[in-house]
Amino acid sequence: MTSNLEMRPLWGSPKRNVKSSTNLFCVAVGIRQKERVDKMVRKFLSSNFVVMLFHYDGIVDEWKDLDWSDRVIHVSAINQTKWWFAKRFLHPDIVAEYSYIFVWDEDLGVANFHPKRYISIVEDEGLEISQPALDLAKSEVHHQITIRSRNSKVHRRIYKSGDSGNGCDGNSTTPPCTGWIEVMAPVFSRAAWRCVWFMIQNDLIHAWGLDIRLGYCAQGDRTENIGIVDSEYIVHYGLPTLGDTDEKASYKSYESNARIEVRRQSYSEFQVFKKRWKNAVDQDECWNDPFPEPVK
Template identity: 45%
Template sequence: MRRRWYAKRFLHPSIVAPYEYIFIWDQDLGTETFDAEEYIKIVKKHGLEISQPGMDITRGAKTYDINVRVSDNEMHKSTSAGGCGTDVHRRPCSGFVEVNSPVFSREAWTCVWHMIQSDLVHGWGLDWNFWRCVDDPEEQMGVVDVQYVAHHEGFTLGDSGDVDGSRWKVRLRASDEFRMFNARMQDADDKAQAAAHLVRSEAAPRS
């Protein structure tokens, strides 16, 4: 998770501008079946601005149904599996990419970089807001099935064991940061709506 801090400090959009795509991945991914060049070909073919490889849950963990690799598929943008059967047009059933293995276009990364909070270590909540960085989340975000990885869920902050409950403390901190991040995003939305309302009010004809 510390890669978010690293990305904020060292991967400013002006620094990575020469690159078409930015991979911001956790270190606990099994990449034996992954070919980056073939992956990018598929991303370009389908016009994906934010994407991720499919998750092979036979070798690793699953977090969301949308991210699970679909066999015999090239890629997918939505799922009706699990709790998504009643409405595929909501996150995380479509327009969603998980935070552990996102791939951003240069333009999308510029937006995402500005969302990263320097004082929040874990980055929880970012993936629920990636949709803000594309014009059409259900079309420009997707999962590439033919290029897939496995998420081994390594313990990425603190000791690899559970000395003095360290694992639980890290998770509590991550949960707190998730709430803090969501509160900040909501505050930003409220201010944007208030500003838009003010502009409309000032532009309205006076009687």
């Protein structure tokens, strides 16, 4: 038995003057990025998305002055990551009515992004897992594959040279050369999310290492079913505030002790995730890896 996230009236029938939402937008938010989140939410609501805010700073009432506040779902838990929220509130049976699930960070600019056009593109391209490309001029970029290409609508791989044979060429089949997205703005099909949700570890809340394994949820060939959408792109400002308790600190000073500890914890969880994956593979005698690591 499935459910959904549609809010119900205390009495009478729900209003049916608009088409039921078929896509879900979730974002982890803190009050310090209210203005940026406001722009994102307005875009997705205008495209008839269900919207859910994960409040990691526990502040909810200060969002009530926005005219859309009562139309979205608010979930609050102090200092929890979006993956902690997703594991607990986005069970596949709960979100089974939604064709696409967006699980985004808050530090993103959407001036050049249009949700409906994006959905149309991933449907046409058959992308089960995707993300919008990043505007290189304005974004903090961690991986070259996420950079927007101005000459294409979608790209699925990157070509670059590298030392010691570590480059990405047309024969590369491993992330992050192909079959890979970053996890700051992922978009999952219903089927892909059912797989990804089970891959998220309940106790590893930063989810480092998950990006490398997303290809196993691509419902087939990850080099074809995972891609970066260039024509609908965003800005990644790289301004994390989760864990930063100094409300007066500027974004430029976010390298506080708290942020350093968050990064240290993330790396530690990454090592645990890799070990768990290896142990699971070793213990499953029936496992046949569709994406075996290349012999070096």
